[in-house]
Amino acid sequence: MKDTSVIERHIMSVLVDNEPGVLARVIGLFSGRGYNIESLTVSETDPKLALSRISIVTSGTPMVIEQIKAQLARLVPIHAVRDLTEHDVAIERELALVKIINHGEERIEALRIADTFRARTLDSTLDSFVFEVTGNSSKVDAFVNLMRSLGSVEVARTGVSAISRGNNIDLEAK
Amino acid sequence: MPKSAPAAEDAGNSASTTTTMMPGAELLLKALEDEGVEVVFGYPGGAVLPIYDALFKNNKIKHILVRHEQAAVHAAEGYARSTGKTGVVLVTSGPGATNAVTGLTDALMDSVPVVCLTGQVPTHLIGNDAFQEADTTGITRACTKHNYLVKEGAKLQPTVIEAFHVAASGRPGPVLIDLPKDILMKEAPYQKDVIRAAATARYRPATEPDPAAISAAVDMMIRAERPVIYGGGGLINSGPRASKLLTDLVHMTGWPTTLTLMGLGALPASDRHFLGMLGMHGTYEANLTMHGCDLMLNLGARFDDRVTGLISGFSPNSTKIHCDIDPSSVNKNVAVDLAVIGDATKILEALIAEMKKRKFKPHKTSLDKWWSQIEMWRKRDCLSFNQTGSIIKPQHAIKRLCEMTADSDVYVTTEVGQHQMWAAQYFDFHLPNRWMTSGGLGTMGYGLPAALGVQVAHPGATVIDIAGEASFMMNMQELSTLSQYNLPVKMFIINNEWMGMVRQWQELIHGGRYSESYSASLPDFRKLADTFNMTGLVARSSDELEDVITQMLDTPGPVIADIRVAKEENCFPMIPSGAAHNDMLLGPEDQAEKPVSEEGMVLV
Ligand SMILES: Cc1ncc(C[n+]2csc(CCOP(=O)(O)OP(=O)(O)O)c2C)c(N)n1
Numbered sequence: 001m002k003d004t005s006v007i008e009r010h011i012m013s014v015l016v017d018n019e020p021g022v023l024a025r026v027i028g029l030f031s032g033r034g035y036n037i038e039s040l041t042v043s044e045t046d047p048k049l050a051l052s053r054i055s056i057v058t059s060g061t062p063m064v065i066e067q068i069k070a071q072l073a074r075l076v077p078i079h080a081v082r083d084l085t086e087h088d089v090a091i092e093r094e095l096a097l098v099k100i101i102n103h104g105e106e107r108i109e110a111l112r113i114a115d116t117f118r119a120r121t122l123d124s125t126l127d128s129f130v131f132e133v134t135g136n137s138s139k140v141d142a143f144v145n146l147m148r149s150l151g152s153v154e155v156a157r158t159g160v161s162a163i164s165r166g167n168n169i170d171l172e173a174k
Numbered sequence: 175m176p177k178s179a180p181a182a183e184d185a186g187n188s189a190s191t192t193t194t195m196m197p198g199a200e201l202l203l204k205a206l207e208d209e210g211v212e213v214v215f216g217y218p219g220g221a222v223l224p225i226y227d228a229l230f231k232n233n234k235i236k237h238i239l240v241r242h243e244q245a246a247v248h249a250a251e252g253y254a255r256s257t258g259k260t261g262v263v264l265v266t267s268g269p270g271a272t273n274a275v276t277g278l279t280d281a282l283m284d285s286v287p288v289v290c291l292t293g294q295v296p297t298h299l300i301g302n303d304a305f306q307e308a309d310t311t312g313i314t315r316a317c318t319k320h321n322y323l324v325k326e327g328a329k330l331q332p333t334v335i336e337a338f339h340v341a342a343s344g345r346p347g348p349v350l351i352d353l354p355k356d357i358l359m360k361e362a363p364y365q366k367d368v369i370r371a372a373a374t375a376r377y378r379p380a381t382e383p384d385p386a387a388i389s390a391a392v393d394m395m396i397r398a399e400r401p402v403i404y405g406g407g408g409l410i411n412s413g414p415r416a417s418k419l420l421t422d423l424v425h426m427t428g429w430p431t432t433l434t435l436m437g438l439g440a441l442p443a444s445d446r447h448f449l450g451m452l453g454m455h456g457t458y459e460a461n462l463t464m465h466g467c468d469l470m471l472n473l474g475a476r477f478d479d480r481v482t483g484l485i486s487g488f489s490p491n492s493t494k495i496h497c498d499i500d501p502s503s504v505n506k507n508v509a510v511d512l513a514v515i516g517d518a519t520k521i522l523e524a525l526i527a528e529m530k531k532r533k534f535k536p537h538k539t540s541l542d543k544w545w546s547q548i549e550m551w552r553k554r555d556c557l558s559f560n561q562t563g564s565i566i567k568p569q570h571a572i573k574r575l576c577e578m579t580a581d582s583d584v585y586v587t588t589e590v591g592q593h594q595m596w597a598a599q600y601f602d603f604h605l606p607n608r609w610m611t612s613g614g615l616g617t618m619g620y621g622l623p624a625a626l627g628v629q630v631a632h633p634g635a636t637v638i639d640i641a642g643e644a645s646f647m648m649n650m651q652e653l654s655t656l657s658q659y660n661l662p663v664k665m666f667i668i669n670n671e672w673m674g675m676v677r678q679w680q681e682l683i684h685g686g687r688y689s690e691s692y693s694a695s696l697p698d699f700r701k702l703a704d705t706f707n708m709t710g711l712v713a714r715s716s717d718e719l720e721d722v723i724t725q726m727l728d729t730p731g732p733v734i735a736d737i738r739v740a741k742e743e744n745c746f747p748m749i750p751s752g753a754a755h756n757d758m759l760l761g762p763e764d765q766a767e768k769p770v771s772e773e774g775m776v777l778v
């Protein structure tokens with residue numbers, strides 16, 4: 001095994017039974033064992049089997065990343081754990097809703113930048129916009145930072161959702 | 175009268191497909207019977223009254239009424255660890271459940287299969303801060319292997335089935351089922367046999383080792399010149415066959431073998447390959463063999479910090495094979511070269527088969543050389559002590575207890591402290607499931623209730639709680655339980671009038687400032703025995719010791735033996751926190767020379 005102390009960022013996908021307490025179990029595992037959560041998203045993905053998919057962005061040394069996977073895998077309601085960073089080039093996307101309040105030139109600049117980022121305008125008033133921007137986290141970061149320099153900004157981000165490229169299935173129910 | 179209706183799922187499947195409706199509490203007991211439950215350790219209260227009512231009418235399940243819910247869990251642990259079965263606990267909501275938390279944590283740390291049934295306020299009151307409501311699943315999420323809140327009668331039976339399955343399979347542990355009172359009273363569907371497969375399907379930990387890993391392990395073993403086998407509690411949890419196979423493996427290889435605190439008994443202590451326990455209070459030869467080996471075969475141990483000491487100095491030049499049923503134990507504390515995931519019995523079977531296939535032969539010359547080195551370490555006789563004069567040395571008391579019970583099948587539990595380590599060092603175990611101690615959590619107050627549970631499981635056996643006087647007082651309300659059921663537990667109190675282990679650390683690390691570690695105002699243990707209708711004995715000097723032990727063993731009922739020992743004895747050998755295996759304190763002479771490092775001081 002690699003024995004390095006380099007901190008790596010990993011995206012994990014976890015398939016779980018959509019039952020009460022399951023998210024608390026996952027989050028409790030991370031907080032109880034001192035692992036990082038950079039973002040966590042969850043939603044039911046298979047209503048028939050009542051399964052949810054959790055995407056977690058975490059960071060740690062290779063030994064810690066291996067621990068996180070093993071610790072997740074032994075929770076009873078967890079069907080499968082996949083480290084998307086390790087195996088594949090994963091596609092990661094995040095959606096942000098960005099509200100900006102500003103006037104005049106800065107307002108026009110904001111619109112122009114939104115256009116280059118392919119952000120959609122969901123709402124506007126005379127002194128505000130709400131943009132929807134999608135992309136990987138660094139694109140969203142860049143967009144938010146640019147907006148911040150152009151007015152007062154409020155942000156809601158979904159956190160990263162990810163899936164692998166290619167024709168393989170990431171996670172299968174037990 | 176129970177009403178019957180055909181089960182929806184298995185309509186075509188003969189008589190066994192009928193669903194019977196019955197009150198939840200009755201269903202619960204039936205489901206427990208299906209799991210083979212014979213004994214429940216419990217304490218009643220409002221939320222579980224329906225279960226107690228059903229128990230009143232049930233003549234298959236025996237209920238042992240403890241005096242504190244923590245003790246119920248430890249008793250269930252003692253029962254489980256001495257039988258290999260799952261221990262069962264029944265407590266009420268709120269304080270009943272919170273009192274059980276220490277026991278559950280203990281069972282989690284030591285991988286003991288326990289199912290804990292807790293009462294809960296009725297579903298419509300959950301979340302309202304109702305009387306004796308606690309968020310039991312929330313509180314116990316981190317101290318159980320898994321837990322459930324049953325919110326529908328239809329889930330009751332499958333939940334019980336899955337709970338027992340989860341508790342006992344893979345790496346065992348405690349599982350809790352929270353039972354709202356309305357669920358216990360309303361009718362719920364019960365199906366005989368048909369739902370088991372479905373209810374156990376989603377938890378299937380791997381138990382069969384990967385043949386490629388087995389083969390790779392044997393490759394490494396063939397090359398070993400300075401090997402060691404390091405066995406742990408996984409060998410015990412796997413069942414007595416694992417211990418038998420370990421013994422075979424040891425004899426096939428002739429390899430030196432050490433066991434953790436949790437693994438004692440997996441190899442008979444009398445086996446000449448046995449180096450004794452390793453770790454913080456392990457033997458000189460076990461720790462130096464671990465330090466100097468070139469191949470470490472870990473069987474069901476988890477590189478606990480009490481075992482490894484300073485990680486960077488831990489067995490620095492060895493190739494390490496880690497066999498464990500729990501993949502999360504691998505590369506957690508110590509990076510290993512090969513992991514073999516599976517049940518210890520199956521791993522040992524596969525290893526032995528592969529070794530036979532490949533006509534495994536240990537490296538005779540290097541192994542002989544290795545053994546002569548180990549024998550040199552052994553000659554240090556690190557567990558020697560001088561019993562001179564009339565003051566009883568604690569080591570001597572335990573050694574004599576061991577010798578005087580050598581011919582009977584004894585079960586030993588302990589509390590936590592110096593006496594626990596001395597028991598591990600000086601009491602010899604020849605079989606698995608005979609030694610029950612709180613290893614991972616180090617719970618004072620464990621030994622007495624655990625002994626109670628062991629005695630319930632083995633009514634005719636000699637069960638001894640080797641106790642410290644301070645720990646003993648943490649759950650001594652259970653004397654009343656022993657008395658009620660006439661459980662003949664022998665409580666052998668190593669009474670040094672100190673929280674000895676705390677005193678020892680204060681002496682070694684905190685400049686001899688004995689802050690709050692004196693056991694003041696101790697009761698007269700003989701009179702205490704008297705008030706609970708049991709026998710009390712005291713040994714004040716070495717010439718009284720043998721008589722007291724004899725009397726204790728000959729008395730048919732429970733006995734408290736107050737063994738007044740040397741007060742300031744320290745437990746050696748000792749690897750101080752933050753030191754490596756080759757940096758051991760062997761006795762009082764060393765302790766002055768090798769002060770504990772600053773990094774070591776922050777460690778527990
Ligand atoms: C519940 C609990 N509280 C505190 C401790 C910390 N502790 C460890 S050993 C010990 C002293 C035990 O004293 P005693 O039972 O007399 O045993 P001795 O060390 O004297 O043999 C204490 C307080 C613990 N292990 N468990």
Ligand SMILES: [Mg+2]
Nearest residue numbers: 642643672674
């Ligand atoms: Mg003491």
